[in-house]
Amino acid sequence: MHLVDRWYAAALSADIGAAPFARTICGRAIVFFRSPSGRLAALEDRCAHRHAPLSLGAVKGEAIQCGYHGLCFDAAGACVHIPAQASIPPRARVEAFAVREAHGWVWVWIGDAARADPALIPTWPWFSDPAWRGFQLYFHVNAAAQLFVDNLLDLSHVAFTHKDSIGAASAADADAKLEVAAEGDEVRGRRLLRGVDPGPFIASWGNFPGRIDRTSSFTWRPPSNMEIRAEFNDERRKITIMVINPITPETETTSHFWIGWARDFALGDDALTARARIENTQVILEDVRLIEAQQRVLSARPGLAAVPINADGALIAVHKVLERLRRAAA
Ligand code: FES
Ligand SMILES: [Fe+2]
Numbered sequence: 001m002h003l004v005d006r007w008y009a010a011a012l013s014a015d016i017g018a019a020p021f022a023r024t025i026c027g028r029a030i031v032f033f034r035s036p037s038g039r040l041a042a043l044e045d046r047c048a049h050r051h052a053p054l055s056l057g058a059v060k061g062e063a064i065q066c067g068y069h070g071l072c073f074d075a076a077g078a079c080v081h082i083p084a085q086a087s088i089p090p091r092a093r094v095e096a097f098a099v100r101e102a103h104g105w106v107w108v109w110i111g112d113a114a115r116a117d118p119a120l121i122p123t124w125p126w127f128s129d130p131a132w133r134g135f136q137l138y139f140h141v142n143a144a145a146q147l148f149v150d151n152l153l154d155l156s157h158v159a160f161t162h163k164d165s166i167g168a169a170s171a172a173d174a175d176a177k178l179e180v181a182a183e184g185d186e187v188r189g190r191r192l193l194r195g196v197d198p199g200p201f202i203a204s205w206g207n208f209p210g211r212i213d214r215t216s217s218f219t220w221r222p223p224s225n226m227e228i229r230a231e232f233n234d235e236r237r238k239i240t241i242m243v244i245n246p247i248t249p250e251t252e253t254t255s256h257f258w259i260g261w262a263r264d265f266a267l268g269d270d271a272l273t274a275r276a277r278i279e280n281t282q283v284i285l286e287d288v289r290l291i292e293a294q295q296r297v298l299s300a301r302p303g304l305a306a307v308p309i310n311a312d313g314a315l316i317a318v319h320k321v322l323e324r325l326r327r328a329a330a
Contacts, residue, residue, distance in 0.1 A: 002026040002249050003223040003325055005111035007121050009246030009258060012136055013101050016040060020064055022055035024250050026110045030097060031055040035062045041075035042099040042108050048079060048092045103127055104136050104260070105246060122225050126242045126262035134242070134262025135277055141288055143295035145224050145247045145255035146322075151287055152226045152245055153318055155191050155216050156311035161290055165283045168197035180313040185321055187220045189314040198232060201279045205263070205272070206232050206239040220318050222325055224248065239265045253295055259284055 008025050011032060015021055021032040022045055031045040031054045039062060045053045047066040057067035063080055065072045071092065072081035079092035098109035098116035103124040109116035126132040141148060151157060156176065158167035179190045198212045206212070211234070218228040228243040244260035261280050266272050298304060308316060 001326060002110065003322070004329060005109075005115050006223045007100070007107040007109055007116070008223065008248040009105045009225075009256070010042070010099075010108040010248065011106045012138060012258070013104055013106055015138075016106055018059060020055040020057060020059060022053065023256070025108055025256075026249050027251055028097075028110065029053065030108060031064065032099070032106065032108075033059045033064050035059060035075070037062065039075055040099050040101060040106065042097040043073060043075075043077050044095040044097075046094060047071060048073070048094050054094070105258070122221055122227065122246075124227070124242075124244050124260065126244070127260060131267075132242070132262040132264055133267045133273060134260060135273065136244075136258055136260045137277065137281060137284070139257045139259075139284055139288060140250075141255045141257050141291065142253070143255060143288075143291040144253050145249040145257075147291045147294055147298075148245075148247045148255060148257055148287070149220070149224050149226065149318065150315050151291055152218070152228070153187075153189070153220060153314040154311050155218075157287075157290075161286050162199065162283055164200070165279065165286060166199050166201050168199040170197045176311075178311065178313055180317050182317045182321065185222050185325065187314055187317045187321060188218065189220075190215065190217045201283070202232055205241075205276065206234075206237065206265070208232070208234050210234065218314070220314070222321065239263065253299060257284070257288075 010023055010025055016032050016034045023030055029045040030042050032042050034040050045055050047054050049069055049071050052066055052068040054064050054066055057065045060072055063072040063074045070083040071079055073094055074080050077094045077096035079088050082088055098113040100107045100118050100121060102121045104127045107121050127134050159169055163169045177192045181188050192215050194213045195211045198208050212232050215231045216228055218226060220226055224247045226245040230241045232239050242262045246258050248256040250256055259280055
């Protein structure tokens with residue numbers, strides 16, 4: 001069951017241009033469009049006439065026109081035009097969702113639009129702050145959104161899943177300290193590793209010739225937003241990378257995943273930006289391979305319980321918050 005009355009990341013701002021953009025969010029088929037005046041709209045992706053998807057139509061002025069018989073709907077979901085007909089039946093309308101843009105993402109409110117408070121959208125300034133340089137990438141994942149959240153909450157996987165990229169197998173048994181604190185609806189964690197092999201990508205990003213200390217501090221916010229501050233240092237230098245992951249359910253077993261990656265070093269190095277895009281794609285695909293396979297196992301054996309280990313501390317704290325929020329919403 002998806003949490004309602006929440007903002008979910010739906011697309012990157014750049015995804016929504018002159019053409020209608022279809023995406024399923026929490027099981028709801030939604031069409032996003034931007035009018036020539038720049039107004040962003042999110043409607044149920046279904047025409048009120050004979051239920052063709054509106055995303056197969058076109059943006060026309062401030063409205064979207066169905067590609068079947070030409071009915072037009074405005075950003076509030078009201079039919080504003082029927083070809084060769086003067087009167088518009090009051091029932092000719094579709095559901096409109098609250099929609100906002102912030103920090104390079106388009107956010108849609110799933111639930112009661114009257115409760116859609118923009119202050120609840122996470123504040124992620126690193127993609128417009130000149131002190132940082134970064135990018136945002138999208139992945140479609142054939143697994144439940146929560147499985148990807150769980151992956152990010154348990155960073156002990158880095159030494160194994162990412163041993164050829166941002167981790168190193170030799171760090172697996174390092175004495176990692178994981179501190180977890182729940183504060184209201186948020187869960188924060190901090191994991192510190194000292195004197196470990198940085199793995200090939202981080203060694204090249206930071207020009208680290210040998211072992212480093214690495215600290216990952218993360219915040220999880222409901223419904224499924226992760227913010228990770230990763231600090232890497234040796235005795236000569238320290239680099240910081242912000243990794244931002246909104247993860248949005250598409251259905252119960254598929255999801256939309258974004259990585260926003262921003263660095264505070266080598267800001268003018270465009271070659272590094274280009275390389276980091278490719279390398280982060282590899283890192284995410286290393287996770288996706290594991291998580292999609294995990295979903296196949298769980299789909300074949302519904303109800304399987306996990307065996308918790310110490311590294312699951314943050315994951316268990318997050319599941320508790322989610323359980324509380326779901327009970328409150330029921
Ligand atoms: S189904 Fe949309 S106009 Fe007929
Ligand atoms: Fe990972």
